[in-house]
Amino acid sequence: RKYNIAILGATGAVGTRLIEQLEASTIPVNQLKLLASAKSAGKKLTFKDQEIIVEEATPESFDGIDLVLASGGGSVSHKFAPEAVKRGAVVVDNSSYWRMNDNVPLVVPEVNEADLQTHNGIIANPNCSTTQMVVALEPIRRAYGLSRVIVSTYQAASGAGQSAWEELVAQTTAHNAGEEMVANILPVKGAEKHYPLAYNLLPQIDVFEDDGYTHEEWKMIHETKKIMFGNKNSKSVKVTGTAVRVPVPVGHGETVYFETDPNTGATVKGIQKALSQAEGVILEDDPKTQLYPQPINAEGKRETFVGRVRPDLENDDSFHMWVVSDNLLKGAAWNTVQIAERLVALDLVRVPEGAANKFIAG
Numbered sequence: 001r002k003y004n005i006a007i008l009g010a011t012g013a014v015g016t017r018l019i020e021q022l023e024a025s026t027i028p029v030n031q032l033k034l035l036a037s038a039k040s041a042g043k044k045l046t047f048k049d050q051e052i053i054v055e056e057a058t059p060e061s062f063d064g065i066d067l068v069l070a071s072g073g074g075s076v077s078h079k080f081a082p083e084a085v086k087r088g089a090v091v092v093d094n095s096s097y098w099r100m101n102d103n104v105p106l107v108v109p110e111v112n113e114a115d116l117q118t119h120n121g122i123i124a125n126p127n128c129s130t131t132q133m134v135v136a137l138e139p140i141r142r143a144y145g146l147s148r149v150i151v152s153t154y155q156a157a158s159g160a161g162q163s164a165w166e167e168l169v170a171q172t173t174a175h176n177a178g179e180e181m182v183a184n185i186l187p188v189k190g191a192e193k194h195y196p197l198a199y200n201l202l203p204q205i206d207v208f209e210d211d212g213y214t215h216e217e218w219k220m221i222h223e224t225k226k227i228m229f230g231n232k233n234s235k236s237v238k239v240t241g242t243a244v245r246v247p248v249p250v251g252h253g254e255t256v257y258f259e260t261d262p263n264t265g266a267t268v269k270g271i272q273k274a275l276s277q278a279e280g281v282i283l284e285d286d287p288k289t290q291l292y293p294q295p296i297n298a299e300g301k302r303e304t305f306v307g308r309v310r311p312d313l314e315n316d317d318s319f320h321m322w323v324v325s326d327n328l329l330k331g332a333a334w335n336t337v338q339i340a341e342r343l344v345a346l347d348l349v350r351v352p353e354g355a356a357n358k359f360i361a362g
């Protein structure tokens with residue numbers, strides 16, 4: 001069987017990587033449609049040496065489509081995902097809009113592929129900073145249990161989009177030339193105040209919630225619980241953290257403190273073994289030779305890199321690790337295409353009867 005595929009948001013930082021990842025994937029593609037906003041319609045992109053003209057997305061764009069890979073932002077997915085499902089297409093959505101919906105599985109194949117079995121037409125791709133963390137935590141949980149996670153993130157500018165990446169580059173150039181740094185995008189589009197990221201750190205990713213956490217921190221807490229423990233409000237694990245934007249173009253870094261179950265006898269060696277044997281993980285951990293993951297080495301790669309595994313010196317059964325991955329690949333485009341590959345392999349590219357009604361408001 002060959003599939004008619006549509007990429008929604010085809011011209012963005014993630015969208016262009018969705019095309020690349022689809023080209024490199026095992027999915028048999030019959031036809032590829034590239035969809036974007038009216039502003040981007042008319043652009044020409046290539047897929048397998050074939051030039052494709054980007055079209056403006058409309059509900060009718062999804063007629064005859066089997067699989068939609070979406071990365072056009074929450075409002076676009078809110079509007080078009082139900083339209084696509086109504087027309088029999090399965091949607092793998094990279095936006096945050098559907099992630100917490102009880103009718104939508106939130107999936108990282110290495111962690112909870114089984115959740116694909118009960119999809120209703122929309123499958124959500126987790127937030128980039130959540131994805132790399134659960135890829136590293138899951139093999140540890142399976143071997144030693146997991147009761148607590150405290151994460152600090154060091155997130156690349158490209159996580160906030162192509163324009164944020166370009167703003168960082170422009171600020172760096174300006175600063176090096178002794179000129180004023182201009183900030184119009186970071187820490188978050190639409191916020192009242194903007195600050196330079198170059199030569200700086202910004203402890204704000206997305207908007208602030210009333211409890212003082214940012215929406216990015218909220219996502220990491222609830223998405224981790226839903227993916228690893230099946231419930232966005234699970235009490236089986238305590239998760240908290242701080243999300244920080246750093247002047248790196250691509251590649252998120254994360255320091256992760258975690259507590260294992262006391263009666264499982266976790267050790268650094270045992271954790272390193274579990275990580276080195278885990279799907280999608282590459283262990284880079286040898287202080288003697290200064291071996292540890294770095295964003296510049298992870299960029300362009302699909303894997304999640306883990307190092308600096310060491311015990312907490314004052315809490316039993318507790319450890320620290322350093323996790324790095326390309327936020328545009330495993331954090332977005334590759335995980336999305338990987339989900340699509342698994343749907344094809346499991347013959348799950350089909351919309352259950354009446355499923356669309358679960359997403360049509362009112």
Ligand code: 2RA
Pocket residue numbers: 127128129155156158159160161205216
């Ligand atoms: C960010 N994780 O880094 C968010 C969305 N990609 O901005």
